[in-house]
Amino acid sequence: MQFFKKKLLxxxxxxxLIGLIPAMFANNACAQYLxxxxxxxxxxxxxxxTELPHLTVTPAEFERQMAMLKSAGFETIPPEKFVAYMRGQxxxxxxxxxxITFDDGYDDNYTRAFPIxxxxxxxxxxxxxxxxxxxxxxxxxxxxxxMSDYGISFGGHTLTHRDLTTLPENELKxxxxxIKKKLRQITARDIALFSYPYGYYxxxxxxxxxxADYQAAFTVxxxxxxxxxxxxxxxRRIAMxxxxxxxxxxxxxxxxKAKTKLLEYTPEYGG
Ligand SMILES: [Zn+2]
Numbered sequence: 001m002q003f004f005k006k007k008l009l010x011x012x013x014x015x016x017l018i019g020l021i022p023a024m025f026a027n028n029a030c031a032q033y034l035x036x037x038x039x040x041x042x043x044x045x046x047x048x049x050t051e052l053p054h055l056t057v058t059p060a061e062f063e064r065q066m067a068m069l070k071s072a073g074f075e076t077i078p079p080e081k082f083v084a085y086m087r088g089q090x091x092x093x094x095x096x097x098x099x100i101t102f103d104d105g106y107d108d109n110y111t112r113a114f115p116i117x118x119x120x121x122x123x124x125x126x127x128x129x130x131x132x133x134x135x136x137x138x139x140x141x142x143x144x145x146x147m148s149d150y151g152i153s154f155g156g157h158t159l160t161h162r163d164l165t166t167l168p169e170n171e172l173k174x175x176x177x178x179i180k181k182k183l184r185q186i187t188a189r190d191i192a193l194f195s196y197p198y199g200y201y202x203x204x205x206x207x208x209x210x211x212a213d214y215q216a217a218f219t220v221x222x223x224x225x226x227x228x229x230x231x232x233x234x235x236r237r238i239a240m241x242x243x244x245x246x247x248x249x250x251x252x253x254x255x256x257k258a259k260t261k262l263l264e265y266t267p268e269y270g271g
Pocket of ligand 1: 103104157161
């Protein structure tokens, strides 16, 4: 009887251990984004001299960066999943989630960045300035539609790219709300995300963005985004410069290093 009991106990222990193995792996998988989800911010991807040389990454360098992220197991996630995660909702995420964003809507996002993103099976979010759509060196309606059909998301970056913190209330409303309507007309999709021009925000810009029914808004505060710690209307992004030492940044991202490490790394912003 005693022997039987012992055997049973042993079987139970083995069963318990076997049961724990998947749980241990599951915990490891979660640990990859325990410090939050990174959001990268690009502007130009071009070989040419642009008006924002410090915010221009060459196509070869962009391709290298995307390939490094891909081979390390990073996966771009749709904005809906990112928003759900930030709202603390239960959502299934890949082991290494990331968001790739572009501000201002330059045409090189279509001609140079888009093929590279497709090559890696990545998506992105492009934040558009209303008055620049269909202008020279900016994205056209047709290009936006083609990318939207592929799965690139579009977000509001105001109508005229002015510093929102300096505007009176009625202009604020137009700058934030009208670009949403315009993009919805072009893409036939809901426009959930917004980014503040130059990263400038205050309480009023935040309230107006929320009031215009955006689900989330991005600043250029560096670091990772984590629920309960970061406000969904003041989300963080890591700005990518022509001078960015991506190998160093990559190590921090791949190790999912906490905000402080990324703050130490990130250089100054402009744009
Ligand atoms: Zn901008």
